[in-house]
Amino acid sequence: MSDAPFLITLYDRGLRRRGWIGAPSRVEAVLRHNGIGQVSVTVDADHPRVSDVVTAGARATIHYLDEYVMSGRVGRIDGTGPAANSTVTFHVEDDFRLLYRLLGWPNPAGALTQQGEDGAYDTVTGPAETVVKTLVSRNAARSRPVITVAGDAGRGQSITTSVRMHPLADRLLPAVDVAGVGVTVLQSGSGLVVDCYTPRVRPMVLSEASGVVVGWSWTTVGPAATRVVVGGQGEARTFTSVVDADREAEWGETVEVFRDARDTDDPAVLAQRALETLAEGAPTTGLSLTLTESKGFAYGRSLHVGDKVTARIAPGAEITDV
16 A cells, blocks of 8 residues: 555446556545445656556545545546646445446346336335345346445334335435434446445534534535325325424424325325425535544544544534534
């Protein structure tokens, strides 16, 4: 491993290793919990690996301080001149994109002509990790690169997800995030491996006074739903309602939301759909921190993407978030 904090290894579209990127001019990594991260790498235009970078389907793996943090396709390349000081910047798009580029077929084992009527959905209920891995596994055969799903540890609260030609991310991520599970997609061997993790709770309090926090922004948004009505299938439709009385009492307001569930008349599934929609409409807090590293605090040693931390951003204001 190099003494530099980043190790960037290039691969071709077939996931065959091409070589390392040595001496980049700049590396900027934006890593995200349950989102698509990006790493941007700038090199001199005469760098010996530029020919690999500009080949269609080029890929890269990114390690930071010996930790494997991301892999993905080179999605965009920018070049600037004149020749005397020309550079090439390539942007690696996180393989987490898999959940956005893979559709959930209602009958994933069938041909396109066997996808059923308009009301057909593929519905999975279970711990969030189980639902993620089940839906990815059922639709993995159509994917390039090859997908492997890691063993299921059953992490996260129970959710119900139904798909009918939806990008998996659209139906999975809101519920999975609320259920307390993170998803990773990383290149390994000749394919991609999908796995899950539970965010760790870090006992530290990050603050300006400690010298760790050098900038912050904070946003709180009230609830988008306090009660949900779900309509089931059939001409005489079955309706189920779930109310979060504590949320209504805290915010002093009723916010009704309707969810269409024409694919089922199972009361348990209807109730689970209502809970899922209620979770999606929960109040949210957005916290963005700009941190500085020191001998006592550094990414990889002190915290990782997905960790739950508490930040003291103003006198009397402490925010805990992932």
